[in-house]
Amino acid sequence: MNGVEGLIVRVETHAAAGTPSLTIIGLPDRSLHESRDRVRAALANAGFAMPPGRLLVNLAPAHVRKEGPGFDLAIALGLLAADGQVPAEAVGRFVALAELALDGDLRPVPGVLPMAIAAKRAGLRAVIVAAAQRDEATLVDGIDVYAVGSLADAIAVVLGNGGKFRVGRRSGGDEPERADDFADVRGQVPAKRALEIAAAGGHNVLLVGPPGCGKTMLAQRMPSILPPMTPDESLDVTAVYSIAGLLGTAPRIVRTRPFRAPHHTISRIALVGGGALQPRPGEVTLASRGVLFLDEIAEFSRGTLEVLRQPLEDGIVTISRAAGSWSFPAQFSLIASMNPCPCGMRGDRSADCRCDDATVERYRARLSGPLLDRIDLHVSVARVPFDQLARAAPGEPSAAIRDRVVRARARQRARGSLNAHLRGAALREHVALDAASLALLETVMSRERMSARSFERILRVARTIADLAERDTVAREHLAEAIVFRRSG
Numbered sequence: 001m002n003g004v005e006g007l008i009v010r011v012e013t014h015a016a017a018g019t020p021s022l023t024i025i026g027l028p029d030r031s032l033h034e035s036r037d038r039v040r041a042a043l044a045n046a047g048f049a050m051p052p053g054r055l056l057v058n059l060a061p062a063h064v065r066k067e068g069p070g071f072d073l074a075i076a077l078g079l080l081a082a083d084g085q086v087p088a089e090a091v092g093r094f095v096a097l098a099e100l101a102l103d104g105d106l107r108p109v110p111g112v113l114p115m116a117i118a119a120k121r122a123g124l125r126a127v128i129v130a131a132a133q134r135d136e137a138t139l140v141d142g143i144d145v146y147a148v149g150s151l152a153d154a155i156a157v158v159l160g161n162g163g164k165f166r167v168g169r170r171s172g173g174d175e176p177e178r179a180d181d182f183a184d185v186r187g188q189v190p191a192k193r194a195l196e197i198a199a200a201g202g203h204n205v206l207l208v209g210p211p212g213c214g215k216t217m218l219a220q221r222m223p224s225i226l227p228p229m230t231p232d233e234s235l236d237v238t239a240v241y242s243i244a245g246l247l248g249t250a251p252r253i254v255r256t257r258p259f260r261a262p263h264h265t266i267s268r269i270a271l272v273g274g275g276a277l278q279p280r281p282g283e284v285t286l287a288s289r290g291v292l293f294l295d296e297i298a299e300f301s302r303g304t305l306e307v308l309r310q311p312l313e314d315g316i317v318t319i320s321r322a323a324g325s326w327s328f329p330a331q332f333s334l335i336a337s338m339n340p341c342p343c344g345m346r347g348d349r350s351a352d353c354r355c356d357d358a359t360v361e362r363y364r365a366r367l368s369g370p371l372l373d374r375i376d377l378h379v380s381v382a383r384v385p386f387d388q389l390a391r392a393a394p395g396e397p398s399a400a401i402r403d404r405v406v407r408a409r410a411r412q413r414a415r416g417s418l419n420a421h422l423r424g425a426a427l428r429e430h431v432a433l434d435a436a437s438l439a440l441l442e443t444v445m446s447r448e449r450m451s452a453r454s455f456e457r458i459l460r461v462a463r464t465i466a467d468l469a470e471r472d473t474v475a476r477e478h479l480a481e482a483i484v485f486r487r488s489g
Protein backbone atom coordinates (compact mmCIF):
# COMPACT_ATOMS: atom_id res chain seq x y z
CA MET A 1 0.00 0.00 0.00
CA ASN A 2 1.10 3.50 -0.73
CA GLY A 3 -1.33 5.86 0.96
CA VAL A 4 -4.66 4.50 -0.17
CA GLU A 5 -3.37 3.02 -3.39
CA GLY A 6 -2.23 -0.50 -3.97
CA LEU A 7 1.12 -0.94 -5.66
CA ILE A 8 2.10 -4.09 -7.56
CA VAL A 9 5.22 -5.75 -6.12
CA ARG A 10 6.83 -8.53 -8.11
CA VAL A 11 8.32 -11.30 -6.00
CA GLU A 12 11.32 -12.87 -7.76
CA THR A 13 13.06 -15.96 -6.44
CA HIS A 14 16.34 -17.65 -7.24
CA ALA A 15 17.94 -20.85 -5.91
CA ALA A 16 21.71 -21.33 -6.12
CA ALA A 17 24.05 -24.04 -4.87
CA GLY A 18 25.67 -23.40 -1.50
CA THR A 19 25.10 -23.41 2.24
CA PRO A 20 21.33 -23.26 2.90
CA SER A 21 20.18 -19.70 3.52
CA LEU A 22 17.25 -17.41 2.72
CA THR A 23 17.80 -13.75 1.96
CA ILE A 24 15.15 -11.12 1.16
CA ILE A 25 16.26 -8.01 -0.73
CA GLY A 26 14.42 -5.11 -2.40
CA LEU A 27 14.07 -2.61 0.47
CA PRO A 28 12.25 -4.84 2.98
CA ASP A 29 11.70 -3.35 6.42
CA ARG A 30 12.35 -5.32 9.58
CA SER A 31 8.89 -6.89 9.71
CA LEU A 32 9.68 -8.66 6.45
CA HIS A 33 12.63 -10.50 7.91
CA GLU A 34 10.18 -12.35 10.12
CA SER A 35 8.57 -13.59 6.92
CA ARG A 36 11.52 -15.89 6.38
CA ASP A 37 10.81 -17.90 9.51
CA ARG A 38 7.07 -17.99 8.98
CA VAL A 39 7.47 -19.14 5.38
CA ARG A 40 9.97 -21.85 6.36
CA ALA A 41 7.69 -23.22 9.08
CA ALA A 42 4.54 -22.97 6.99
CA LEU A 43 6.11 -24.84 4.06
CA ALA A 44 7.35 -27.61 6.33
CA ASN A 45 4.04 -27.95 8.17
CA ALA A 46 2.06 -27.95 4.94
CA GLY A 47 4.18 -30.85 3.73
CA PHE A 48 6.42 -29.11 1.20
CA ALA A 49 10.18 -29.24 1.05
CA MET A 50 12.13 -26.05 1.40
CA PRO A 51 14.27 -25.80 -1.74
CA PRO A 52 17.92 -26.62 -0.92
CA GLY A 53 20.85 -24.21 -1.23
CA ARG A 54 21.09 -20.42 -1.16
CA LEU A 55 17.72 -18.84 -1.75
CA LEU A 56 17.29 -15.25 -2.83
CA VAL A 57 14.00 -13.35 -2.79
CA ASN A 58 13.85 -9.97 -4.53
CA LEU A 59 10.91 -7.58 -4.15
CA ALA A 60 10.64 -5.28 -7.17
CA PRO A 61 10.58 -2.34 -7.68
CA ALA A 62 13.48 -2.10 -5.26
CA HIS A 63 13.16 1.65 -4.60
CA VAL A 64 9.83 1.29 -2.77
CA ARG A 65 9.93 0.32 0.89
CA LYS A 66 8.03 -2.92 1.63
CA GLU A 67 6.53 -3.73 4.98
CA GLY A 68 4.19 -6.07 6.77
CA PRO A 69 3.36 -9.76 6.57
CA GLY A 70 1.26 -9.52 3.38
CA PHE A 71 4.10 -10.92 1.23
CA ASP A 72 4.29 -14.27 3.05
CA LEU A 73 2.13 -16.22 0.65
CA ALA A 74 3.77 -14.76 -2.45
CA ILE A 75 7.22 -15.57 -1.08
CA ALA A 76 6.24 -19.14 -0.24
CA LEU A 77 4.81 -19.72 -3.73
CA GLY A 78 7.86 -18.13 -5.30
CA LEU A 79 10.23 -20.40 -3.40
CA LEU A 80 8.32 -23.48 -4.56
CA ALA A 81 8.66 -22.20 -8.11
CA ALA A 82 12.39 -21.58 -7.68
CA ASP A 83 13.17 -25.31 -7.68
CA GLY A 84 10.30 -26.40 -9.88
CA GLN A 85 7.90 -27.87 -7.30
CA VAL A 86 5.25 -25.73 -9.01
CA PRO A 87 5.59 -24.26 -12.52
CA ALA A 88 6.89 -20.69 -12.44
CA GLU A 89 4.53 -19.52 -15.24
CA ALA A 90 1.55 -20.74 -13.21
CA VAL A 91 2.64 -18.91 -10.08
CA GLY A 92 3.36 -15.73 -12.05
CA ARG A 93 -0.28 -15.35 -13.09
CA PHE A 94 -1.46 -14.80 -9.52
CA VAL A 95 -1.51 -11.92 -7.09
CA ALA A 96 -1.09 -13.42 -3.62
CA LEU A 97 -2.19 -11.37 -0.62
CA ALA A 98 -1.97 -13.16 2.70
CA GLU A 99 0.05 -13.71 5.83
CA LEU A 100 1.04 -17.27 6.75
CA ALA A 101 0.53 -18.92 10.12
CA LEU A 102 3.20 -21.39 11.20
CA ASP A 103 0.87 -24.33 10.51
CA GLY A 104 0.35 -23.16 6.93
CA ASP A 105 -3.01 -21.46 7.41
CA LEU A 106 -3.66 -18.12 5.69
CA ARG A 107 -4.33 -14.97 7.66
CA PRO A 108 -6.04 -11.77 6.42
CA VAL A 109 -4.04 -8.60 5.66
CA PRO A 110 -5.33 -5.01 5.70
CA GLY A 111 -6.05 -3.21 2.45
CA VAL A 112 -7.15 -6.21 0.36
CA LEU A 113 -9.70 -4.15 -1.52
CA PRO A 114 -7.36 -1.37 -2.71
CA MET A 115 -4.74 -4.00 -3.55
CA ALA A 116 -7.26 -6.00 -5.59
CA ILE A 117 -8.19 -2.77 -7.39
CA ALA A 118 -4.52 -2.15 -8.18
CA ALA A 119 -4.18 -5.72 -9.48
CA LYS A 120 -7.09 -5.22 -11.81
CA ARG A 121 -5.79 -1.86 -13.04
CA ALA A 122 -2.40 -3.44 -13.74
CA GLY A 123 -4.11 -6.00 -15.94
CA LEU A 124 -3.65 -8.96 -13.57
CA ARG A 125 -6.60 -11.27 -13.53
CA ALA A 126 -6.37 -13.63 -10.55
CA VAL A 127 -6.01 -12.90 -6.85
CA ILE A 128 -5.58 -15.30 -3.93
CA VAL A 129 -6.70 -14.05 -0.51
CA ALA A 130 -7.39 -15.56 2.91
CA ALA A 131 -10.87 -17.06 3.21
CA ALA A 132 -11.90 -14.40 5.72
CA GLN A 133 -11.49 -11.70 3.07
CA ARG A 134 -13.53 -13.18 0.27
CA ASP A 135 -16.30 -10.58 0.53
CA GLU A 136 -13.98 -7.61 0.35
CA ALA A 137 -11.92 -8.89 -2.57
CA THR A 138 -14.93 -9.86 -4.65
CA LEU A 139 -16.22 -6.28 -4.65
CA VAL A 140 -13.86 -5.74 -7.59
CA ASP A 141 -15.33 -6.53 -10.96
CA GLY A 142 -13.29 -8.24 -13.65
CA ILE A 143 -10.82 -10.29 -11.62
CA ASP A 144 -10.98 -13.89 -10.42
CA VAL A 145 -10.82 -14.16 -6.65
CA TYR A 146 -9.76 -17.36 -4.90
CA ALA A 147 -10.41 -17.38 -1.16
CA VAL A 148 -8.45 -20.17 0.48
CA GLY A 149 -7.80 -21.34 4.01
CA SER A 150 -4.27 -22.69 3.74
CA LEU A 151 -1.02 -22.73 1.80
CA ALA A 152 -1.88 -26.20 0.49
CA ASP A 153 -5.16 -24.86 -0.93
CA ALA A 154 -3.35 -21.89 -2.48
CA ILE A 155 -0.98 -24.30 -4.23
CA ALA A 156 -3.96 -26.28 -5.52
CA VAL A 157 -5.29 -23.04 -7.01
CA VAL A 158 -1.95 -22.28 -8.68
CA LEU A 159 -1.84 -25.80 -10.13
CA GLY A 160 -5.29 -25.32 -11.63
CA ASN A 161 -7.20 -27.51 -9.15
CA GLY A 162 -8.75 -24.69 -7.17
CA GLY A 163 -12.09 -24.25 -8.92
CA LYS A 164 -13.98 -24.78 -5.69
CA PHE A 165 -12.16 -21.85 -4.06
CA ARG A 166 -13.17 -19.44 -6.77
CA VAL A 167 -15.65 -16.91 -5.42
CA GLY A 168 -18.58 -15.68 -7.50
CA ARG A 169 -19.04 -11.94 -7.68
CA ARG A 170 -21.50 -10.45 -5.26
CA SER A 171 -23.86 -7.72 -6.31
CA GLY A 172 -23.65 -6.05 -2.89
CA GLY A 173 -27.06 -4.73 -1.83
CA ASP A 174 -28.14 -1.23 -2.71
CA GLU A 175 -27.89 1.57 -0.22
CA PRO A 176 -31.08 3.22 1.05
CA GLU A 177 -32.22 6.38 -0.69
CA ARG A 178 -31.80 9.56 1.31
CA ALA A 179 -35.01 11.19 2.41
CA ASP A 180 -33.92 14.82 2.92
CA ASP A 181 -35.06 16.90 -0.05
CA PHE A 182 -34.55 20.51 -1.07
CA ALA A 183 -38.31 20.78 -1.56
CA ASP A 184 -38.57 21.13 2.25
CA VAL A 185 -36.58 24.36 2.19
CA ARG A 186 -38.70 27.51 1.80
CA GLY A 187 -37.08 30.54 0.20
CA GLN A 188 -33.24 30.65 0.42
CA VAL A 189 -32.93 30.84 -3.36
CA PRO A 190 -29.34 32.17 -3.43
CA ALA A 191 -28.13 29.52 -0.97
CA LYS A 192 -29.74 26.74 -2.98
CA ARG A 193 -28.24 28.13 -6.14
CA ALA A 194 -24.77 28.19 -4.56
CA LEU A 195 -25.13 24.56 -3.43
CA GLU A 196 -26.28 23.55 -6.91
CA ILE A 197 -23.22 25.23 -8.44
CA ALA A 198 -20.98 23.56 -5.84
CA ALA A 199 -22.48 20.13 -6.56
CA ALA A 200 -22.10 20.64 -10.30
CA GLY A 201 -18.47 21.81 -10.30
CA GLY A 202 -17.01 20.56 -7.01
CA HIS A 203 -16.66 24.04 -5.50
CA ASN A 204 -16.61 25.27 -1.89
CA VAL A 205 -19.39 27.20 -0.17
CA LEU A 206 -19.66 29.30 2.99
CA LEU A 207 -23.16 29.96 4.32
CA VAL A 208 -23.34 32.88 6.77
CA GLY A 209 -26.58 33.63 8.57
CA PRO A 210 -28.39 33.89 11.90
CA PRO A 211 -29.33 30.81 13.95
CA GLY A 212 -32.41 29.02 12.70
CA CYS A 213 -32.28 30.34 9.14
CA GLY A 214 -31.76 26.86 7.74
CA LYS A 215 -27.98 26.62 7.17
CA THR A 216 -27.69 23.12 8.59
CA MET A 217 -30.88 22.11 6.85
CA LEU A 218 -29.56 23.32 3.49
CA ALA A 219 -26.15 21.65 3.80
CA GLN A 220 -27.65 18.34 4.87
CA ARG A 221 -29.55 18.25 1.60
CA MET A 222 -26.38 18.31 -0.52
CA PRO A 223 -26.24 14.50 -0.89
CA SER A 224 -29.65 14.60 -2.58
CA ILE A 225 -28.28 16.61 -5.51
CA LEU A 226 -24.78 15.16 -5.89
CA PRO A 227 -24.31 13.19 -9.11
CA PRO A 228 -23.92 9.41 -8.94
CA MET A 229 -20.37 8.07 -8.89
CA THR A 230 -18.78 6.25 -11.81
CA PRO A 231 -17.83 2.62 -11.03
CA ASP A 232 -14.18 3.68 -10.70
CA GLU A 233 -15.03 6.48 -8.27
CA SER A 234 -17.13 4.01 -6.25
CA LEU A 235 -14.20 1.62 -6.00
CA ASP A 236 -11.82 4.38 -4.89
CA VAL A 237 -14.19 5.56 -2.19
CA THR A 238 -14.85 1.99 -1.04
CA ALA A 239 -11.09 1.40 -0.83
CA VAL A 240 -10.64 4.44 1.41
CA TYR A 241 -13.53 3.33 3.61
CA SER A 242 -12.00 -0.14 3.81
CA ILE A 243 -8.66 1.24 5.02
CA ALA A 244 -10.44 3.42 7.56
CA GLY A 245 -12.43 0.41 8.81
CA LEU A 246 -15.78 1.97 7.88
CA LEU A 247 -17.11 -0.87 5.73
CA GLY A 248 -18.24 -2.96 8.67
CA THR A 249 -18.65 -6.72 8.71
CA ALA A 250 -20.59 -6.99 5.45
CA PRO A 251 -18.44 -5.13 2.92
CA ARG A 252 -20.32 -3.51 0.08
CA ILE A 253 -19.44 -1.09 -2.65
CA VAL A 254 -20.10 2.49 -1.61
CA ARG A 255 -22.29 4.03 -4.28
CA THR A 256 -23.39 7.32 -2.77
CA ARG A 257 -20.88 10.16 -2.65
CA PRO A 258 -19.35 10.73 0.77
CA PHE A 259 -20.89 13.38 2.99
CA ARG A 260 -18.77 13.82 6.10
CA ALA A 261 -19.77 16.18 8.88
CA PRO A 262 -17.17 16.04 11.68
CA HIS A 263 -17.84 17.74 15.00
CA HIS A 264 -15.99 20.99 15.78
CA THR A 265 -13.95 19.28 18.51
CA ILE A 266 -12.20 17.10 15.90
CA SER A 267 -8.40 16.91 16.12
CA ARG A 268 -6.09 17.93 13.33
CA ILE A 269 -5.01 14.35 12.75
CA ALA A 270 -8.58 13.10 12.57
CA LEU A 271 -9.32 15.86 10.08
CA VAL A 272 -6.41 15.58 7.66
CA GLY A 273 -4.96 12.19 8.52
CA GLY A 274 -1.79 11.04 10.22
CA GLY A 275 -0.90 8.99 13.27
CA ALA A 276 2.27 7.58 14.68
CA LEU A 277 3.18 4.61 12.50
CA GLN A 278 1.38 3.90 9.26
CA PRO A 279 -0.63 7.14 8.74
CA ARG A 280 -4.38 6.77 8.52
CA PRO A 281 -6.65 8.80 6.25
CA GLY A 282 -8.54 11.69 7.86
CA GLU A 283 -11.96 13.21 7.21
CA VAL A 284 -10.72 15.16 4.18
CA THR A 285 -9.81 11.85 2.52
CA LEU A 286 -13.00 10.13 3.62
CA ALA A 287 -14.87 13.07 2.03
CA SER A 288 -12.89 12.85 -1.20
CA ARG A 289 -15.17 12.87 -4.28
CA GLY A 290 -17.96 14.13 -2.03
CA VAL A 291 -18.66 16.79 0.56
CA LEU A 292 -16.94 17.83 3.78
CA PHE A 293 -19.48 19.77 5.85
CA LEU A 294 -18.11 21.91 8.66
CA ASP A 295 -21.15 23.19 10.53
CA GLU A 296 -20.49 26.24 12.70
CA ILE A 297 -17.01 26.50 11.25
CA ALA A 298 -16.03 29.35 13.60
CA GLU A 299 -16.23 26.88 16.50
CA PHE A 300 -13.38 24.77 15.08
CA SER A 301 -9.99 25.69 16.47
CA ARG A 302 -8.00 27.93 14.21
CA GLY A 303 -5.10 25.49 14.06
CA THR A 304 -7.44 22.73 12.90
CA LEU A 305 -8.85 24.91 10.15
CA GLU A 306 -5.47 26.04 8.89
CA VAL A 307 -4.43 22.47 8.03
CA LEU A 308 -7.27 22.47 5.52
CA ARG A 309 -5.45 24.94 3.32
CA GLN A 310 -3.18 22.48 1.55
CA PRO A 311 -5.88 19.92 0.72
CA LEU A 312 -8.25 22.69 -0.39
CA GLU A 313 -5.64 23.96 -2.81
CA ASP A 314 -4.08 20.73 -4.05
CA GLY A 315 -6.80 18.12 -3.65
CA ILE A 316 -4.29 15.92 -1.89
CA VAL A 317 -2.87 15.54 1.64
CA THR A 318 0.79 14.78 2.14
CA ILE A 319 2.00 13.33 5.43
CA SER A 320 5.71 13.07 6.06
CA ARG A 321 7.38 10.67 8.47
CA ALA A 322 10.93 9.57 8.99
CA ALA A 323 9.98 6.33 7.26
CA GLY A 324 8.71 8.11 4.16
CA SER A 325 5.87 10.25 2.98
CA TRP A 326 2.33 9.27 2.18
CA SER A 327 -0.24 11.05 0.12
CA PHE A 328 -3.96 10.63 0.37
CA PRO A 329 -6.60 11.95 -2.02
CA ALA A 330 -8.61 14.92 -0.70
CA GLN A 331 -10.79 16.15 -3.55
CA PHE A 332 -13.79 17.25 -1.56
CA SER A 333 -16.12 20.15 -1.84
CA LEU A 334 -16.17 22.10 1.42
CA ILE A 335 -19.52 23.33 2.68
CA ALA A 336 -19.22 25.48 5.79
CA SER A 337 -21.74 27.41 7.85
CA MET A 338 -21.36 30.12 10.46
CA ASN A 339 -23.22 32.83 12.30
CA PRO A 340 -22.40 36.44 11.39
CA CYS A 341 -21.36 37.13 15.03
CA PRO A 342 -21.31 35.24 18.35
CA CYS A 343 -24.95 36.08 19.21
CA GLY A 344 -25.99 35.57 15.61
CA MET A 345 -28.05 38.71 15.08
CA ARG A 346 -25.65 40.89 13.11
CA GLY A 347 -27.00 41.89 9.73
CA ASP A 348 -30.38 40.26 10.11
CA ARG A 349 -31.76 42.18 13.09
CA SER A 350 -28.70 44.24 13.87
CA ALA A 351 -30.63 46.23 16.50
CA ASP A 352 -30.87 43.05 18.59
CA CYS A 353 -27.15 42.21 18.26
CA ARG A 354 -25.43 42.16 21.63
CA CYS A 355 -21.88 41.89 20.30
CA ASP A 356 -19.52 44.87 20.12
CA ASP A 357 -17.56 45.46 16.96
CA ALA A 358 -14.29 44.12 18.37
CA THR A 359 -15.98 40.84 19.35
CA VAL A 360 -17.49 40.47 15.89
CA GLU A 361 -14.10 41.21 14.35
CA ARG A 362 -12.40 38.53 16.49
CA TYR A 363 -15.15 36.04 15.70
CA ARG A 364 -14.80 36.48 11.96
CA ALA A 365 -11.01 36.38 12.18
CA ARG A 366 -11.21 32.72 13.22
CA LEU A 367 -11.41 32.09 9.51
CA SER A 368 -8.11 33.36 8.15
CA GLY A 369 -7.86 35.30 4.91
CA PRO A 370 -6.10 32.46 3.09
CA LEU A 371 -8.82 30.02 4.12
CA LEU A 372 -11.63 32.39 3.06
CA ASP A 373 -9.79 32.94 -0.21
CA ARG A 374 -10.17 29.23 -0.97
CA ILE A 375 -13.93 29.32 -0.59
CA ASP A 376 -15.48 30.01 -3.98
CA LEU A 377 -19.06 30.87 -3.08
CA HIS A 378 -19.97 33.11 -0.14
CA VAL A 379 -23.68 33.35 0.67
CA SER A 380 -25.50 35.51 3.20
CA VAL A 381 -28.50 33.53 4.32
CA ALA A 382 -31.37 35.53 5.82
CA ARG A 383 -34.06 34.21 8.11
CA VAL A 384 -37.28 33.38 6.26
CA PRO A 385 -40.19 35.28 7.87
CA PHE A 386 -42.73 33.11 9.66
CA ASP A 387 -45.62 33.72 7.27
CA GLN A 388 -43.44 32.67 4.36
CA LEU A 389 -42.27 29.57 6.18
CA ALA A 390 -45.87 28.66 6.85
CA ARG A 391 -47.36 29.52 3.50
CA ALA A 392 -44.71 29.40 0.81
CA ALA A 393 -45.04 26.63 -1.75
CA PRO A 394 -42.49 23.79 -1.50
CA GLY A 395 -39.20 24.52 -3.20
CA GLU A 396 -37.88 22.80 -6.30
CA PRO A 397 -37.37 19.10 -5.55
CA SER A 398 -33.85 17.72 -5.33
CA ALA A 399 -34.43 15.39 -8.29
CA ALA A 400 -34.85 18.35 -10.66
CA ILE A 401 -31.73 20.08 -9.35
CA ARG A 402 -29.78 16.84 -9.56
CA ASP A 403 -30.73 16.44 -13.23
CA ARG A 404 -29.07 19.76 -14.03
CA VAL A 405 -26.05 18.81 -11.93
CA VAL A 406 -25.70 15.50 -13.76
CA ARG A 407 -25.86 17.22 -17.15
CA ALA A 408 -23.29 19.81 -16.08
CA ARG A 409 -20.97 17.05 -14.89
CA ALA A 410 -21.34 15.18 -18.17
CA ARG A 411 -20.09 18.29 -20.01
CA GLN A 412 -17.10 18.45 -17.67
CA ARG A 413 -16.34 14.77 -18.12
CA ALA A 414 -16.28 15.28 -21.86
CA ARG A 415 -13.62 17.97 -21.34
CA GLY A 416 -11.66 15.68 -19.03
CA SER A 417 -11.76 17.44 -15.67
CA LEU A 418 -14.11 18.59 -12.97
CA ASN A 419 -14.19 22.41 -13.09
CA ALA A 420 -12.89 22.71 -9.52
CA HIS A 421 -9.71 20.94 -10.68
CA LEU A 422 -9.08 23.02 -13.81
CA ARG A 423 -5.60 24.49 -13.74
CA GLY A 424 -3.25 26.46 -15.96
CA ALA A 425 -3.61 25.89 -19.69
CA ALA A 426 -6.78 23.80 -19.35
CA LEU A 427 -8.42 26.58 -17.35
CA ARG A 428 -7.47 29.20 -19.96
CA GLU A 429 -8.63 26.98 -22.79
CA HIS A 430 -12.06 26.20 -21.34
CA VAL A 431 -12.76 29.66 -19.96
CA ALA A 432 -11.95 31.87 -22.93
CA LEU A 433 -13.51 35.24 -22.10
CA ASP A 434 -14.91 37.76 -24.58
CA ALA A 435 -14.05 41.47 -24.41
CA ALA A 436 -17.07 42.40 -22.28
CA SER A 437 -16.25 39.73 -19.72
CA LEU A 438 -12.61 40.71 -19.58
CA ALA A 439 -13.55 44.33 -18.97
CA LEU A 440 -15.89 43.34 -16.14
CA LEU A 441 -13.27 41.14 -14.55
CA GLU A 442 -10.64 43.84 -14.79
CA THR A 443 -12.85 46.40 -13.07
CA VAL A 444 -13.74 44.05 -10.24
CA MET A 445 -10.22 42.76 -9.78
CA SER A 446 -8.75 46.21 -9.35
CA ARG A 447 -11.59 47.60 -7.26
CA GLU A 448 -11.65 44.63 -4.87
CA ARG A 449 -7.89 44.03 -4.96
CA MET A 450 -8.50 40.36 -5.57
CA SER A 451 -5.72 37.81 -5.42
CA ALA A 452 -4.67 35.66 -8.35
CA ARG A 453 -6.21 32.75 -6.49
CA SER A 454 -9.58 34.53 -6.31
CA PHE A 455 -9.32 35.27 -9.99
CA GLU A 456 -8.82 31.62 -10.90
CA ARG A 457 -11.58 30.50 -8.58
CA ILE A 458 -14.01 32.96 -10.17
CA LEU A 459 -13.16 31.55 -13.59
CA ARG A 460 -13.78 27.97 -12.45
CA VAL A 461 -17.14 28.86 -10.91
CA ALA A 462 -18.12 30.83 -14.04
CA ARG A 463 -17.32 27.73 -16.08
CA THR A 464 -19.68 25.67 -13.91
CA ILE A 465 -22.43 28.28 -14.19
CA ALA A 466 -22.08 28.16 -17.98
CA ASP A 467 -22.22 24.35 -17.82
CA LEU A 468 -25.44 24.49 -15.79
CA ALA A 469 -26.81 26.77 -18.51
CA GLU A 470 -25.57 24.22 -21.08
CA ARG A 471 -23.36 26.77 -22.81
CA ASP A 472 -20.03 25.95 -24.42
CA THR A 473 -18.58 29.38 -23.82
CA VAL A 474 -18.50 31.41 -20.64
CA ALA A 475 -20.45 34.64 -21.13
CA ARG A 476 -20.47 37.87 -19.15
CA GLU A 477 -23.63 36.88 -17.23
CA HIS A 478 -22.00 33.66 -16.00
CA LEU A 479 -18.94 35.55 -14.89
CA ALA A 480 -21.08 38.19 -13.18
CA GLU A 481 -22.90 35.58 -11.11
CA ALA A 482 -19.61 34.00 -10.08
CA ILE A 483 -18.35 37.42 -8.98
CA VAL A 484 -21.48 38.16 -6.95
CA PHE A 485 -21.06 34.91 -5.04
CA ARG A 486 -17.44 35.75 -4.42
CA ARG A 487 -18.26 39.14 -2.96
CA SER A 488 -21.50 38.74 -1.06
CA GLY A 489 -19.70 37.22 1.93
Ligand SMILES: Nc1ncnc2c1ncn2[C@@H]1O[C@H](COP(=O)(O)OP(=O)(O)O)[C@@H](O)[C@H]1O
Binds near residue numbers: 211212215
Ligand atom coordinates in the same frame (compact mmCIF):
# COMPACT_ATOMS: atom_id res chain seq x y z
N1 LIG B 1 -35.92 28.18 4.91
C1 LIG B 1 -36.49 27.26 5.66
N2 LIG B 1 -37.45 26.46 5.15
C2 LIG B 1 -38.02 25.49 5.91
N3 LIG B 1 -37.71 25.26 7.20
C3 LIG B 1 -36.76 26.03 7.78
C4 LIG B 1 -36.11 27.06 7.04
N4 LIG B 1 -35.21 27.65 7.85
C5 LIG B 1 -35.30 27.02 9.03
N5 LIG B 1 -36.24 26.04 9.00
C6 LIG B 1 -36.61 25.17 10.10
O1 LIG B 1 -35.84 25.55 11.22
C7 LIG B 1 -35.06 24.45 11.68
C8 LIG B 1 -33.68 24.95 12.12
O2 LIG B 1 -32.90 25.26 11.00
P1 LIG B 1 -31.34 24.99 10.96
O3 LIG B 1 -31.00 24.46 9.63
O4 LIG B 1 -30.95 24.16 12.11
O5 LIG B 1 -30.80 26.46 11.12
P2 LIG B 1 -29.30 26.94 11.32
O6 LIG B 1 -28.41 25.81 11.04
O7 LIG B 1 -29.16 28.05 10.34
O8 LIG B 1 -29.19 27.43 12.71
C9 LIG B 1 -34.99 23.51 10.52
O9 LIG B 1 -34.84 22.18 10.93
C10 LIG B 1 -36.30 23.71 9.85
O10 LIG B 1 -37.30 22.94 10.45
Ligand SMILES: [Mg+2]
Binds near residue numbers: 215217295
Ligand atom coordinates in the same frame (compact mmCIF):
# COMPACT_ATOMS: atom_id res chain seq x y z
MG1 LIG C 1 -27.10 24.91 12.31
